[in-house]
Amino acid sequence: MTGRLLAIGLALVFAASYAAAQVGADKRRSGYQDMGEALQKMQDDDTANPGMLFVQLGGQLWNRAVGAADKSCADCHGAAAVSMKGVAARYPAIPGGSDRPVDLEGRINLCRTEQQKADRLPPENRDLLALTVYVAHQSRDLQIAPPYDPRLDAFRQEGAEIYRRRQGQLNLSCAICHDDNAGKKLAGIVIPEAHPTGYPIYRLEWQALGSLKRRLRNCLVGIRAEAWPLDAPEYVALELYLMQRARGLKLETPAVRP
Amino acid sequence: MSNILVNAPKTARRGAVIEIKALIMHPMETGFRPGPNGRIIPRNIIERFTATWNGAEIFAMDMSPAIAANPFVSFFAEAKESGTVVLRWTGDEGFVAEQRVDIAVE
Numbered sequence: 584m585t586g587r588l589l590a591i592g593l594a595l596v597f598a599a600s601y602a603a604a605q606v607g608a609d610k611r612r613s614g615y616q617d618m619g620e621a622l623q624k625m626q627d628d629d630t631a632n633p634g635m636l637f638v639q640l641g642g643q644l645w646n647r648a649v650g651a652a653d654k655s656c657a658d659c660h661g662a663a664a665v666s667m668k669g670v671a672a673r674y675p676a677i678p679g680g681s682d683r684p685v686d687l688e689g690r691i692n693l694c695r696t697e698q699q700k701a702d703r704l705p706p707e708n709r710d711l712l713a714l715t716v717y718v719a720h721q722s723r724d725l726q727i728a729p730p731y732d733p734r735l736d737a738f739r740q741e742g743a744e745i746y747r748r749r750q751g752q753l754n755l756s757c758a759i760c761h762d763d764n765a766g767k768k769l770a771g772i773v774i775p776e777a778h779p780t781g782y783p784i785y786r787l788e789w790q791a792l793g794s795l796k797r798r799l800r801n802c803l804v805g806i807r808a809e810a811w812p813l814d815a816p817e818y819v820a821l822e823l824y825l826m827q828r829a830r831g832l833k834l835e836t837p838a839v840r841p
Numbered sequence: 842m843s844n845i846l847v848n849a850p851k852t853a854r855r856g857a858v859i860e861i862k863a864l865i866m867h868p869m870e871t872g873f874r875p876g877p878n879g880r881i882i883p884r885n886i887i888e889r890f891t892a893t894w895n896g897a898e899i900f901a902m903d904m905s906p907a908i909a910a911n912p913f914v915s916f917f918a919e920a921k922e923s924g925t926v927v928l929r930w931t932g933d934e935g936f937v938a939e940q941r942v943d944i945a946v947e
Binding site: 630643 | 848
């Protein structure tokens with residue numbers, strides 16, 4: 584137990600220091616490593632991974648002109664393989680002209696409303712998820728690399744506080760499960776370390792693609808806490824903290840999860 | 842237009858048994874679930890999947906509401922002659938999707 588805590592303590596130190604994350608003594612595990620072999624194979628095979636259907640759809644939407652501006656994403660950004668490479672690895676971030684961070688879905692919605700002059704897509708909307716997974720897929724196999732933006736520090740700090748705060752009727756914190764008890768089993772399921780390596784994910788239980796926000800809401804409901812409204816800044820703060828904690832791990836989007 | 846992913850070899854030796862895998866985006870709505878308003882969401886499933894090789898049927902299956910969303914099908918076929926494999930899904934609400942795959946048999 585003490586060893587385990589020590590290992591996680593070390594992992595957090597590594598997460599905090601980019602230089603240290605490079606040395607290779609990294610014990611952090613993506614949720615991928617905690618899945619059975621069958622699911623790993625499903626994720627690895629681009630014609631068996633259902634998330635790839637949404638990557639395909641996202642590619643079609645990328646080229647479709649919409650909104651009053653009658654512009655497609657491609658009209659401004661060209662080939663996503665070039666312009667979107669590495670982008671998902673450094674979100675959430677603060678968009679130009681703003682002082683608050685947005686996640687990748689939020690950034691895409693900004694382009695929808697400001698650039699394309701189209702309606703904002705609601706959370707968990709299929710097209711929004713497809714565009715997000717298409718953009719994030721362009722960063723597959725790249726290391727998570729949150730930006731060094733001092734304006735983000737306060738938001739990351741808030742995320743870290745939420746992560747350690749006990750909440751819900753079960754009075755548990757994220758850290759109790761994902762730091763102190765990661766690798767152990769909860770009702771037959773291995774508790775992962777909660778690294779946001781594969782989002783949006785195709786979750787078999789959902790039979791659908793879903794965002795990190797949806798995953799976080801599942802954990803909140805699991806501890807019988809009241810989930811924040813879908814547009815609450817708490818999610819972005821948590822996402823910022825989780826990305827910081829996972830700095831250096833490789834993105835797998837679209838991941839498959841049970 | 843439907844989103845479909847197919848995994849089949851482009852070439853095969855005559856007489857070889859090859860695997861064809863196909864994944865399609867579809868909600869496979871069971872017809873048993875209530876929606877947010879409490880009313881049952883109407884059934885919307887793929888009812889049948891067929892595969893033909895140069896027009897001759899090589900595989901067919903019926904699908905049921907118990908099959909998960911975005912169904913994945915894998916089957917085997919003997920490579921007899923070069924040609925086109927046509928995969929076809931049909932279902933509720935007039936759903937029809939087709940994907941063609943060319944396979945060269947040497």
